[in-house]
Amino acid sequence: MSYASVTEPLALVIFDIDGVIRDVSSSxxxxxxxxxxxxxxxxxxxxxxxxxxxxxxxxxxxxxxxxxxxxxxxxxxxxxxxxxxxxxxxxxxxxxxxxxxxxxxxxxxxxxxxxxDEPILAQRPYFESLTAAKIGWGFFSGATRGSAQYILQRRIGLESPVLVAMEDAPGKPDPSGLFDSIRQLGAGPTCPVLYVGDTVADMYVVKNAAKQEGDRPWMAIGVLPPHVQTHPDSQRLHQQRLEEAGGQFVLKQVTDLTPELILQTVR
Structure with missing residues (x-):
C-alpha cells in the first residue's frame, strides 16, 4: 500500500515514529x-x-x-x-x-x-483506513533511516511510505523535515496538516512551521508514549507539557486519531 493512492487529500497527517508508531521505552x-x-x-x-x-x-x-x-x-x-x-x-x-x-x-x-523487540503501536489497517478516507500520510522522524524503515516496512508492511529521517533534515524543532514530507505528498498549499508526536520538540515543530507558512492550517497532536502511562502523575505531567508546547489535544494512542476525528478537526 502506498501513500500515492491518495489524490487531492482532504488533510495530511505526518507522524513521528518513536513513542508514536513504536514503543521505544525498552529500546x-x-x-x-x-x-x-x-x-x-x-x-x-x-x-x-x-x-x-x-x-x-x-x-x-x-x-x-x-x-x-x-x-x-x-x-x-x-x-x-x-x-x-x-x-x-x-x-x-x-x-x-x-x-x-x-x-x-x-x-x-x-x-x-x-x-x-519494540512493540508496534499502529498496524497496517490503520494506515489503510486513512487512505480510504482520502487522508494523506507520511513520516518525519529523528530516527535513522535504517531503523525507521525497519519498523515501517519490515515490521508493519508499508510499501515505500514517505519518510524524512535523521539523515534527511535538520533535527527538531526545525520544521524543514516536515515541509519536505509535505512536498513529497504533493498536497496543495491550503491542505490542512496534522503533525503527531510525543515530545515537546514535536509540538514546537508545528509552531515553527506555522511561523513560516501561516496560510496553511496547522495542528499539533500529542500522543502519550507508553512509558508515561504507567503512573497517573507521569501521564498528567507529560500531557501538560505537550499541551503547553502547543498540542491541540493529547491522545493515549495514535490509533485514537481516527479518520473521523481528523476530518472533524480540520473542518
Missing part, C-alpha cells in the same frame, strides 16, 4: 541509559524521569546527543568541566548503536539489539 531509551552509564563508568544511570525532563527542554530529540548531554551534566554535577572531558561523540554513537541495533549494526538482516 532507544534503554540504549540511552546504557550509554550514559557506560561513559560515566557506572556512576550514573538516568531514570525514565531524567530522560523525560531532558526531552521536555524541547531541543534533545536526537538520543545520541541526549546521551552525551547527560554524560556532560553528570560530570558537571561532580565539579567537572565539560570542555575538558575529552568525550568522543563517535564512540558514544557506536556504543549506543551496539545496544540498539546489535553488534552487526550495518545490516538489518543481522540486527539482534533492542530494536528487534
Amino acid at each position: 532507544y531509551r534503554r540504549a540511552l541509559a546504557d550509554t550514559v552509564e557506560q561513559f560515566t563508568q557506572g556512576a550514573y544511570r538516568p531514570t525514565a524521569e531524567d530522560i523525560d525532563q531532558l526531552k521536555a527542554e524541547g531541543i534533545w530529540n536526537n538520543d545520541w546527543e541526549g546521551s552525551m548531554e547527560l554524560i556532560c551534566r553528570y560530570f558537571e554535577s561532580q565539579g567537572g568541566d565539560r570542555d575538558r572531558l575529552n568525550l568522543d561523540f563517535e564512540e558514544i554513537v557506536a556504543f549506543f548503536q551496539s545496544r540498539y541495533r546489535g553488534e552487526s549494526a550495518e545490516n538489518p538482516d543481522h540486527w539482534t539489539g533492542y530494536i528487534c
